[in-house]
Amino acid sequence: MTTRTPAVREGAAVPLLAAEQLTVRRAHDGATVLPAVDLEIGDGQVLAVTGTSGAGKTTLLRALLDVLPDGLHRPAGTVRWRGAPVPAGRPARRWRRARCGWLGQDPAADLNPLWRVDRLIGEGFTGDTGARAQRVEALMQQLDLPPVLASRRAGEISGGQAQRVALARSLCADPELLVLDEPTSALDRATADLVAEAVRSRRGVPGRCVVLVTHDTRLAAELADRTLVLAVGPRRSTDAEAAPGPQLPAAPAREPCTATAVRLRSSVPPATSAVPATPAKGPPAPTEAPAPPPTAAAPTTEGASRTVAPAPSPAPVLSTRGLILLTPDGTPLLDAGDLDLPAGGWLAVTGPSGTGKTTLLHALAGRRPPAGGELLLHGHPLPRGTRSRDRRMLRAVQLAGQDTVTELNPAHTAGRSVARPLKVFHGMTGAPGRHRARELLEAVGLSTELSHRRPTELSGGQRRRVVLARALAAGPDVLLLDEPTAGLDPVSARLVLDLLDRLRRSGPAILTVTHDPGTAARADQVLHLTGRRLTPRPPTTPDLSPEQRTEPSGVRQHHG
Amino acid sequence: MSRSVAFLSLSAARARRTAPVAAAVVLLVCVPLGRYAAPHPPERTVAAPWTPPGGRHPLGTDVLGRDVLSRVLAGGTQLLTLSLLAAAVAVVCGTALGLAAGWSGGRVARGVRALGDLLLAVPALVLALVLATALPGATAVVVAAVLAGAPLTARVVGTQCAYLRDSGHVHAAVERGESTPAVLVHEVLPNLRRLVAADAGLRLVTALQIAAALAVLGLGPQPPEPDWALMLSENLPGAALNPWALLAPAVPLAGCAWAFAATAGTVAHTPREAV
Incomplete structure (x- = not known):
């Protein structure tokens, strides 16, 4: 099969692979x-x-x-x-x-x-x-x-x-x-x-x-x-995806959706900027981050605004002290990690593949309890395993996991998956619950028709947003997001990040694990997980200017 | 052309799916009503023994000169009822045990597996024969089919449940603080649906075999009663004189086994959109 004599090759005019009217x-x-x-x-x-x-x-x-x-x-x-x-x-x-x-x-x-x-x-x-x-x-x-x-x-x-x-x-x-x-x-x-x-x-x-x-x-x-x-x-x-909301004026211009469903664009010249892009404005300054939440001007969703409980105080919502993480076979991933997530803050954790970022989120969520260390929620100790957390703690910490295939129940429709936490945590059942579930799906950019689909009938990016909507439905104080924009096109990713940015002003603090510089750029603080340590922002990458950081169209746009 | 081929293959696939379901429904409705359609009383001698088919007896007569058609029409109810009951009990018990073992793991899982191994070490028919000496035939069939079938169900369900327990949506439900029964009912069971359906077909066929075997050995329904399996043993000596007396009860017996096993298989393999 790997033979390739020149004689076998046809004239240059014949394309190697071609498809016609594939439907x-x-x-x-x-x-x-x-x-x-x-x-x-x-x-x-x-x-x-x-x-x-x-x-x-x-x-x-x-x-x-x-x-x-x-x-x-x-x-x-x-x-x-x-x-x-x-x-x-x-x-x-x-x-x-x-x-x-x-x-x-x-x-x-x-x-x-x-x-x-x-x-x-x-x-x-x-x-x-x-x-x-x-x-x-x-x-x-x-x-x-x-x-x-x-x-x-x-x-x-x-x-x-x-x-x-x-x-x-x-x-x-x-x-x-x-x-x-x-x-x-x-x-x-x-x-x-x-x-x-x-x-x-x-x-x-x-x-x-x-x-x-x-x-x-x-x-x-x-x-x-x-x-x-x-x-x-x-x-x-x-x-279709839900039409991009009014807060995305620039989107259609960048990604023209022509009526002719498909078109070919000829070769694009290589991007001029190889911006290694990254996050982080200078030194971590968590306390200045939480923008004043007042005035319901921001179109927050109802579930989130309910959780406003401990107003943006400097006290961290979630902290870890001396957190020790191991792989299932006992290899250490993190020695004595400390982190503080302030109310309304957004913390991004980056790091090379396989260093334990997902394990960190799982430890915080209680899915895979850490090997050692202390977790604090609103300053009070948070039990390590989900079994020993009470309902209030469970609601407060919500994880949107990485693997969208197993994260959603294949037997349930998207709407049902999102409605379940509403019932469990807020007692919303029947029509109000379904209505709210559709609202949440719309908020993450999924049209209401999709709420009747099962995960196998959704694309990878759509599934990821259903997982996010499900986590939002609980009305958490801390939202743990594992690669929230992986598999999303730039427009949808920006929609999701803008939504999170709005929500956190009055609602959950956000901890994301991400590889995407655009996502990390939205955070107040970036921690780099490498060599079994959490260090503020990656040492190798230069800072972006503040303008770039605050630009609301962060996702990968600066490369395009 | 390709369009018409696609159309044909789709409708053929649909026919393959619906045929067993239709057959099972027809059997379930017709078998209990067959007694009322019988042309002769099934327990009365109406002609000479082993009369070949013809005239008023389309399938001839049996060892005591009773009408074979009437006996076939009247003879399936008990067999079918017993097998369905036994299979249902076996599947419910097995699923419950499997969920318990797969979910809790550790000691519970080991206990369930040890119990299952013990029961599986005894051949189902031997189990049924021993039970039949102590219990009425019908009860023996149900108990034997459950004891022989539930451990198998428990094992497949337990394995799959242990696998699902580690998937993200189950973790998410646990992290919502849902109770274990709620997690099992909402998150685990719906995803075991096909597995359990396929397994139920196997359990039903096993129960049918046990019920038929006991009847053939004379431990089930007693002689004047019409019963497919009993007819097989009664009419074996006259197979050369009137083979229909032997074939006629064998065909619906095999038909039932096929229809239910195939229905279970259909449920197990239906594309998700159509469920």
């Missing part, structure tokens, strides 16, 4: 999920697919490879590989196996949790054992995966590591067609650059091409020979 419909009601799309990728080219969350980017990739989930089918359209059509069914399966490397959107869910990392990466490799081991090692080194990881099982690695393992797995056999669905959503900037480098090294190589779905405009601009923008367009009434 996807839902099987049970015939609704169009993906309107007709044409695309072409030449030899050695990289095609970036961008577009709003829920526009059908993942569906397009699945339609290309003929791996649509149950309930969707491809009634029309042809896929051509080197000019020859690839019929759906068995020929497509053989083609996939021989030619394609695929990185899914939820790598943690795609990797067999019981397999060792080296076995996962090397599975598709066809050479002998020694060559395979070398190849696996080289790939792990290339993607900055520490060698000790090779003997771990996929269930024991972090989200960002899982994403790189999945990428290494798809790269291992050096496939002719590489299909990547948001390969950098869980990665920090430096690691994302390694991924970008891996993709770039395939550019211009004869007989190779890449399809890349990403929300990272910088990545798309740097890597793509062509960009395909999927817009929601005509489906807006049924499937």
Whole structure:
């Protein structure tokens, strides 16, 4: 399969991969999920697919490879590989196996949790054992995966590591067609650059091409020979994201959603600014952050304003003293971490992949109690495990987790998932509860139609916002967010960040774990988790000017 | 062309899904009513023994000259009722045990598994035979099917429950302070629906087999009574004279097993949108 003699290659005019009028419909009601799309990728080219969350980017990739989930089918359209059509069914399966490397959107869910990392990466490799081991090692080194990881099982690695393992797995056999669905959503900037480098090294190589779905405009601009923008367009009434609120005037200009559902944009010149961007205004100054909450001018949501309880006092809402975190197998992640989250404050925790950021959030939420140290909520001790917390404490600390696939109950609709905390914590049932759940979903930018969908019928970005809405529904004092903008397009991400910014003035203090500099830039204080220590802001990255920091359109816009 | 192919394959898939459900519903309605459609009283001798099919006896007569068609129509009720009851009890007990074991883990899980292993070590039929010496036939069938089936259900349900216990939505429910029963009912059980449905089909077939085996061995319904399984043993000696006396009860017996197992499989594999 890896043979590629020049003779095999057709004339330069024939694109390597082409699709004509590729259409996807839902099987049970015939609704169009993906309107007709044409695309072409030449030899050695990289095609970036961008577009709003829920526009059908993942569906397009699945339609290309003929791996649509149950309930969707491809009634029309042809896929051509080197000019020859690839019929759906068995020929497509053989083609996939021989030619394609695929990185899914939820790598943690795609990797067999019981397999060792080296076995996962090397599975598709066809050479002998020694060559395979070398190849696996080289790939792990290339993607900055520490060698000790090779003997771990996929269930024991972090989200960002899982994403790189999945990428290494798809790269291992050096496939002719590489299909990547948001390969950098869980990665920090430096690691994302390694991924970008891996993709770039395939550019211009004869007989190779890449399809890349990403929300990272910088990545798309740097890597793509062509960009395909999927817009929601005509489906807006049924499937669209909620229309961006009035607070997003700049959005449509940047991401034109044309009525012609899809269009091709020719090569975008590489971005001029390689701003390493980051967060943080100078030294941490938590006390000045909480803007005066008065006057209900800010369109806060009702659930949040209810929790205004301990007015913006300098006393921290949530603190840790001497927090010790371990991995499940006992490796220390954090020694004696202290942090203070003031009322109305926003604290971001950044750090390389696999250093324990998610573990920190889980420890605070009580999901995985810390190995040692003290937690304080409003100055009072907070028990480590959820079992020993009372309802008031449970309501006060809400976590919106990272893995959107398992975070939502597959059997419940989005509306029901959001309505449940309303019932449990606020006794809102029946019509008022459903109404409030829809309000919350709208607040995070999801239209009311989506409240009847189950998680499998939502896109990754939509699921992430349902998880956020569910956490907001409790009316917490502290909102713990694990990668709140991963998988969101810039417009939706900005909507979410703006919402959080408004909410925190009168409601919950926010602690986010993030790789996204735009998200970190919204925080009052940035802590960097590395080398088992929490240090104020990353030492290597320069500050941005205050103007840039306060610019409300923070998300990745400055790269685009 | 591709559109018409897609259309055909969709409707074929739908037919595959609906056929077993329709068959199961028809059986459930018709079997208890069959007695009233019988052309002759099922327990009365109406012709010479082993009369071949023809005339007033479309399926001929049996060992005592009773009308085979009438006996087949009247003979499925007890078998079906017993199997359904036994399967339902087995699935409910097994699911409850499995949830308890999978959720609490540790000692409870080990206890449930040890108990299950003990019961599974005894062959179901031996268990049923021993029970039948002490209990009435019908009770023995139900108890044996539950003892043989519930441990299997408990094991699959327990494994899946332990897996789900670690997923984010279950953690989120625990972090909301929901009670354990609420978490199990709202977060865990809905996601076990397909597994339990598929398992219920297997339990039903096992119960049907146990009930039929006891009846064939003479430990179930007693002779004048019409019963599919009993008919098999009664009419075996005359298989050469009137094979229909043997085939006629065998077909609905196998049909029931297929219809219920396939219905369970359909529920287990229905695409989520259609549920």
